[in-house]
Amino acid sequence: MKTIHVRSSKGDYKILVGKNLLPRAGTFLSDVFESQSKLMVVSQKNLTPYLNPILASLKKQGFKVQTHMLPDGERAKSEKELFRLIQTLLAKGFERKDGMVAVGGGVVSDLTGFAASVYLRGIRYVNVATTLLAQVDSAIGGKTAIDLPEGKNLVGSFWPPALVISDVRVLQSLPERELSASLAEVVKYGMIRDTELFGFLEKNGRRILQRDLNALEKIILLSAGIKARVVSSDEFETKGERMILNYGHTFGHGIEGALCYGKLVHGEAVAIGMMMGAQLAADLGICPRELIWRQMKVLLSFKLPVSIKRFHLKTEAILKVMMKDKKKSQGLLRFVLPRRIGQVTVEQKIPVSLIQKIIRLAGGK
Ligand SMILES: NC(=O)c1ccc[n+]([C@@H]2O[C@H](COP(=O)([O-])OP(=O)(O)OC[C@H]3O[C@@H](n4cnc5c(N)ncnc54)[C@H](O)[C@@H]3O)[C@@H](O)[C@H]2O)c1
Ligand SMILES: [Zn+2]
Incomplete structure (x- = not known):
């Protein structure tokens, strides 16, 4: 596994790149969140095979884990999905010290990152990047956004992730x-x-x-x-x-x-x-x-x-x-x-x- 360091005014963070990182997600996240914290894992149906090792590892580490599934495609970056996610966080009692884990490509991390930036004025989130685009681009740099009918990425924020995990093995199933x-x-x-x-x-x-x-x-x-x-x-x-x-x-x-x-x-x-x-x-x-x-x-x-x-x-x-x-x-x-x-x-x-x-x-x- 190799580590890349990113500087940010809201806190520096690491990008981990390697093979077989998903079963170690819990260990990596213990550097970011206190044990016992609640974590909302946000993902999509296509990613189910990769979710299981991540969820098991997070639970083993002592995190209280919930999952939230988004629809596939750009339509997930919508006002409706933003508020659906925020209301789930509220219903499950997520507090400032808790966080989210975006498991997916640019769509999942753009929406999760934006929700993280506005929920309770900002909570932390981690990107588990599963597309090549996410691993080389969208998971890094803290740009988050949703789309409006008038255009793409019109509402968003600069809200860097607290960690990026890029496991190259997941790219085997990418279309x-x-x-x-x-x-x-x-x-x-x-x-x-x-x-x-x-x-x-x-x-x-x-x-x-x-x-x-x-x-x-x-x-x-x-x-x-x-x-x-x-x-x-x-x-x-x-x-x-x-x-x-x-x-x-x-x-x-x-x-x-x-x-x-x-x-x-x-x-x-x-x-x-x-x-x-x-x-x-x-x-x-x-x-x-x-x-x-x-x-x-x-x-x-x-x-x-x-x-x-x-x-x-x-x-x-x-x-x-x-x-x-x-x-x-x-x-x-x-x-x-x-x-x-x-x-x-x-x-x-x-x-x-x-x-x-x-x-x-x-x-x-
Ligand atoms: N924030 C940024 O800096 C930034 C930069 C570039 C692009 N973007 C945004 O990223 C989005 C596009 O992201 P994308 O190209 O990652 O697309 P995506 O997130 O829509 O993923 C593409 C498809 O692949 C599926 N998928 C993801 N990982 C998979 C895997 N390992 N195996 C099988 N299927 C998998 C997804 O479920 C989805 O159906 C756009 O909304 C764009 O605006 C953001
Ligand atoms: Zn581009």
């Missing part, structure tokens, strides 16, 4: 598409910060897709390490540092929005967004053209899409969503662009005509 989509974020980490990680992805595509535990553990450690360093130095997204995590996301959000969040999952849109970003960087003379091909080869090896041709999307539709995003970020359309593998720069004065050209090159109509 293939989920695995591939999360790998787009791993490629992102390589592109923005880590030539070693990128080189490893180039050489080990097959091993990773076959879910070789050592290969998975290595990419999780490197990726989670990057996210941990970035959020430790820019916890509240005020210094610009955290922005580099948006590589591929400006175009990606445009694509997701134009598709009305159908057909492509987030990571797939990010993969195409990174291709657009690399193309834009090359056109601006910021990076060598060769980088486009290296990035494309890695994305294709993870069965990720690299163009929007088959969706018959209008360039203007994508641009419109991107401009709406821009209004939310002080009127600036900022792009995180690669200089070379492992290094990015932020550019903001890009002519709209060039953005249109890039979208068309990727298959926009």
